[in-house]
Amino acid sequence: MTPTNPLRRNVLRLTPLFCLLLTNFIVQGQKKNADYRLHISKLVSPVIIDGKGDDEAWKYTNVAKDFFMVLPMDDGKANEQSEIRMAYDEENIYLLATFYHGKKGAYTVESLRRDFSFGKNDNFLLFLDPFNNQTTGFSFGANAYGAQWDGTMYNGGSVDLNWDSKWVSETTRDEEKWVFEMALPFKSIRYEDGVSEWGINFSRLDLKSSEKSSWTPIARQFPTASLALAGTLVWDTPPPSPGVNFSLIPYVLGNVSEDLENDADTDYDVKVGGDVKFSLTSSLNLDLTVNPDFSQVEVDRQVTNLDRFELFFPEKRQFFLENGDLFANFGYETIRPFFSRRIGLGVPIHAGARVSGNLNEKWRLGLMDMQTASVEETGLPAHNFGVLSLQRKVFSRSSIGLMFVNKQATYYPQENDSVKAIHPEFNRNLGLEYNLASSDNLWNGKAFLLKSFSPDGENRGVTQAAHLEYRSRKWSWRIQEEWVSDNYTAEVGYVPRNGYVNFNGYLGYLFFPKSEKIVSHGPRINSSYYFNEDFYRTDNTSYLQYFLNFRNRAEFMVFVSDDHVELLSPFDPTRLGIADLDTGTKHQWNAIGWEYVSKPQSLFTYSLAGRFGGYYLDGNRTNISTELGYRFQPYVSLSASLDYNYIELPAPWKTNEFWLIGSEVDITFTNKLFFANLFQYNEQTKNFNLNSRFQWRYSPASDLFLVYTNNYFIEPFEGRNWALTLKFNYWFNR
Known part of the structure; x- marks a missing residue:
């Protein structure tokens, strides 16, 4: 693609130079501890x-x-x-x-x-x-x-x-x-x-x-x-040849639920499905799933969201996890061409297949295909998700990777142009990546290039990024650059921000005193600058931290920070739906904060963090958070978390304060019988959530689950929805 402005030309020129820099730092040779x-x-x-x-x-x-x-x-x-x-x-x-x-x-x-x-x-x-x-x-x-x-x-x-x-x-x-x-x-x-x-x-x-x-x-x-x-x-002799390795993991569940928020009738459901694992070779595995259900998966922990962009929650569904790095680790945490939680988001998954593992000493393969259902009420078509990931080892530990992601609509419940405008026929991503990992573990780095494709011809953007990192006992540093074009799209990925260039990095140093209580201490400076594609600065964050690490494994950190933001779109700084700040408004503030984590040996453990300083519109924000834990080992673990925000802004927001409170009771009767209760109270989203999960691992990798969930509005306090699920699965091996 021909660059349309000087910044793009400079970024594209930077890429090969950065890759050359990475290659120059490759350390080859025998594995360091091979003689053990x-x-x-x-x-x-x-x-x-x-x-x-x-x-x-x-x-x-x-x-x-x-x-x-x-x-x-x-x-x-x-x-x-x-x-x-x-x-x-x-x-x-x-x-x-x-x-x-x-x-x-x-x-x-x-x-x-x-x-x-x-x-x-x-x-x-x-x-x-x-x-x-x-x-x-x-x-x-x-x-x-x-x-x-x-x-x-x-x-x-x-x-x-x-x-x-x-x-x-x-x-x-x-x-x-x-x-x-x-x-x-x-x-x-x-x-x-x-x-x-x-x-x-x-x-x-x-x-x-x-x-x-x-x-x-x-x-x-x-x-x-x-x-x-x-x-x-x-x-003494090579391990036994595994031969045919075949596993069948069926499940059956019964579910009863009620959507009180929409006055829906009580719903009763029985589902049957399961997974199949088959070894194509001793190192390459085929996974199949039919009518999968993930109701037993632990619920996401709620967070207070004061960020302008979408939050990330990790994948926990078992089917996507083996060799998951082949699919999930391409790119960076905020530039992912593939994010498996996009699959089955609010719609059932009919079936799926994965081939993943090692082809030989040098090559790894990941191939995935998933089919979801359509939703006639909203016009959402059925979709097929196809992913190809190919990785080749180079030098001692480095690798080159190729990824192709295809989201394809396979059936439109209502054939008309308006539905196709909302749900495009396809979205595709093609990427190439180089990962640096030195044999002595001191150096690591990455450089990648992504290109998106769509039917309208407009969302065909480019993303490019690279970094280099060094870690010794005393010194650590990292430099990184990113460019995500405004018309880059990854509908099956996680890319919360578009149309920017970012330069970020950190530099840290540790001192090791002769002390009976302190193991190490030292400073670390972090900085991140964002520009638009015409190289106009839009926002930046810089902060200086100081760390103390104690011999009893307690930790303490203090920081000072400086923030500058020029809004690229309307934003409510409280996320309470009160009002939005205008696009283009500029904001700057400073803050100080700390975090202390107690030693883990005590039956009572705790952490305490705080932040005091400015906020949007010359306002102020105070944040206090803590996590408390007490255990009656080894059978009962109690924990509680509190996150408090106090925000002062001009009218119409004025003063706002809200709590996020979580509490968990984890009872482990044996190492096969578990019972956990999670309570979450979130004033920002006005939701109270209860999740109770009983698990009996009656045989290795085979479980009986009983899961109860309930959500309530905080004001007025009334039910939103609830569900009770009984699920049984068994792992058959051949």
Whole structure:
């Protein structure tokens, strides 16, 4: 596309220069900790998963021990001793972990809830990189009372905990140690057939000593999940060929609901559907879904929205999650050509299919097709959503990616031009992306280009962006630029803002004093400038932060900020529907604020944050927020959150204040039986919400759910809608 103004020419010139800069920083070579090797052999006798580790077979296994300290300081071996043993048979991988503790005291756990919060539990995590690509893999683990953790790994060190798989584990405890034992079926993971070396690492968090440790040495600024810093699992012979791996996960549910807001009759519904998982190869999986239902998925946490643009809520539906990074991570958090929550938004999904995984050592493939229903009452046509993602590994850990997204209307309930104007026949996006990840984990970067297509010929814009980031123990910095043209559209993506150029970045430094209480402290400056496509400044935000990190894992941060906004469209600064500020009006203000997070070892935990300063129209805004928690471990966890805003503006807004209050009671009778109640009171949206969810995991990855939801108007206090759902699913494996 030929640029129409000097800014576009400059941005397009910047792109190849930035890509060249990224390439010049590529660090190649052998994986840093490849020489840390744990040999795994076939069991000589059976193992019973009981958390005791007293089976004879464990005596003949190799041991991974002498862990390195990561936090509070990565300056030597860990004080708390850990030992890991592994073995396998034709069906499972077995692991036995023993964690000794010299410092006496009670174990710290939130509850028996699956996929617990890492920093609030004594825990152990396993990181598996079966393809040795240092980018993707699987994570499994447990806290000291046996609550399980599992997720898929992406971006070389991130874990998506919304993914669940089928495996078993048990834990035991005494005054000197706690023991974790697990059996992981080969069929529950993906790996390349015939390969005898995998990437692997083990991480332990012991809150009594405030110590995080790792089997391989890892610098404190990196997560222990960093696959670039993993060791090597050496098989005596390649793992068993998985052969045919077929899973059937049917469900049946009954639902009763009532829409009181629209005076609708009580609705009774019975649904049947399910998923199929089929391994095309040992590393490439086919997922099918028919008439899916996601009523058991945890509800979104409400937030106070004072932003001018659409908010983002993460995907939690299981079908979209395995290898989800192939689809969801193209672009940036605010420039996504594909966002799966756009599919099935207020309309039923008839069926869908996904092929995802590794084609070989270098290539990964993601292919998705979903079909939704039409809505005759509104004229919304049925839509087909097709996504192709192809990724090739280059250098040691970097990759080049291609993505194509197609949203296609397949049937219009009412054939007329007015409906087609509201719901275009198609919207398409084509993109190319380069991801930089150095072998030593110090450098990362990205550069991508996107092009949209639409039937009217107008919404055929371009998006381009790139960044480079560096993180050492003391220094960290990032520079980033973005350009989203005004006529770029991504109907299946998440792009809340159009027609801008943005330059942003940060620079931070940490000091490490010789102190018994403080581990590190230091400043960080952040800045972000937005311009229109003619390079006219529209808004900017800059803030200076100072961080304090304590040895007991408490944290404190203070900041000062400066904001400038020139409105691009009418905006109500309270979002209460009172009145709008005019387009083109300019606003500037300053603010100060802080945040403190208490140590996680206490039964009572809390955080407190505040912000005082200016706001639109020379007004003032005060914000106070807090989160409180108390646990009767390991069975009951209580939490409450409060967010208070006090806004002073000229007439007609004048003074406004509103609360957002959330409260959760999480009862875990066992690590298979859960009951959670979530209350949310939001004065800004005038809504009170209750969500109660009972879950019985009667068999691995198989559940019975009973879910009750109810929404009320705050003023006048009256019902809006409610629903009660009973859902049963079962995971059949072959």
